[in-house]
Amino acid sequence: MASKPSMENAMTQNNMVVSNLSKRFGSLEVLRGIDTRIDSGQFISLIGPSGCGKTTFLRIIAGLDEASSGEVRLKDRVIRQPGADRGFVFQSDNLLPWRTVFDNAILGLEIAGRVGEAERKRTLDLLKLVGLSGFEDYYPRQLSGGMRQRLNLARALAVDPEILLMDEPFSALDAQTREIMQTELMRVWEQGRKTVLFVTHQIDEAVFLSDRVFVFARRPGRIQEIIDIDLPRPRPLDIKRTPKFVAYVDKIWKMIEHDVRESVLHEHV
Ligand SMILES: Nc1ncnc2c1ncn2[C@@H]1O[C@H](COP(=O)(O)OP(=O)(O)OP(=O)(O)O)[C@@H](O)[C@H]1O
Ligand SMILES: [Mg+2]
Structure with a gap:
């Protein structure tokens, strides 16, 4: 079920390769040594405590921030600036x-x-x-x-775009609208199968949408674990009540619980 970031299967399907990516803002080390490969057409969610660098990671892939070291390649081109090969959807709409x-x-x-x-x-x-x-x-x-x-x-x-970058796109929505948006996104995605990187704080949203969930560890941010979500598609909403789904959610929550508590405590002192 779980797998560590792997350097195998590198041959043809790779859409994006992240190599030894690190980011500092002054003395603050935000991301440390991220290595991963993402196949074309995969739906990936990023989950992890507040401040672990998820938005920073997406912004570097978007070309809006520069890595301190390491690189991101999209179909063998090194990303240096924004481009039409990447589309963004941010938390607050910028219509x-x-x-x-x-x-x-x-x-x-x-x-x-x-x-x-x-x-x-x-x-x-x-x-x-x-x-x-x-x-x-x-x-x-x-x-x-x-x-x-x-x-x-x-x-x-x-x-x-080849890749869709989505940073908590549904967080401003009420619970019912959010569930509808999840199914809408799935429906649209099934038709085009873009590579998606989707940041969320909601574990059930990540499990429902994703082929793989990247669990980020707290500062300096890095990928702690990759969980393959082995659930059939298309996924109806009531899949969220099945034992297998609930087991995925529990497993991910247990992985991040400690870090989430830490980050909440630290942000309040
Ligand atoms: N432009 C910046 N200058 C200085 N520090 C920054 C900058 N952008 C982000 N940071 C710091 O980098 C760390 C990671 O921020 P980031 O926004 O990537 O976290 P996040 O995982 O997206 O958090 P959240 O879940 O709360 O959105 C934070 O400590 C933040 O203060
Ligand atoms: Mg963020």
């Missing part, structure tokens, strides 16, 4: 309030200088895929939180 749903969704393509008839059609298709057909002319303020998140997702998918 532009003065642009309509459609104009927000096509923004990434516009920035990449790729707006033709095919791209406009693709954007409309994606809005349909995330259930926003008919809302193309709405403004963000006229949408619910769940709709805004789905628009964020459509915008990230519009540029057709």
Whole structure:
């Protein structure tokens, strides 16, 4: 069930290779010596206590932060800056309030200088895929939180990235909307099978969505364990009540419980 980060199977399927990645902010060592390989089309969740460096890890992959040492390769290219091969969905949506749903969704393509008839059609298709057909002319303020998140997702998918980076994208949502978004994300993902790196604090969300869960250890952040989630797909929501699912959640909670308690205590002193 569990496996340590492995350097085997390196041959063809590798989409992303992280080698000896470390990050410091001044004297603070945030990430230490991360090595991992991620196959194309895998859904990976990152879980770990607050402050262990999950966002920093994603930002380095996004090209928004620079590693202190080590590197990330995407299909053999070393990542140095943001690019259309990576799409981001952050915790707080960064929709532009003065642009309509459609104009927000096509923004990434516009920035990449790729707006033709095919791209406009693709954007409309994606809005349909995330259930926003008919809302193309709405403004963000006229949408619910769940709709805004789905628009964020459509915008990230519009540029057709090789990797989708998602940093706690559903944390602002209520529990019911969040479950709906999880199934929506699964449905969209099943159709395109992008590589996804998904940060969450909710263990059941990680187990429900993922092929593998990377459990991060507290400072300096590193991958403590990789859990393969051996559950069939597609996964209905009620899979969350099966003994196997619950066993995965328990196992991961036991791994991070100590670190989570520590990080909470430290943040309050
Ligand atoms: N730009 C920065 N300058 C200095 N320190 C930073 C910077 N960004 C992050 N840090 C520090 O790096 C550490 C890791 O932060 P990061 O945001 O990556 O954690 P995280 O795992 O995403 O936490 P959370 O679960 O709370 O979102 C924290 O101690 C934070 O204070
Ligand atoms: Mg974070």
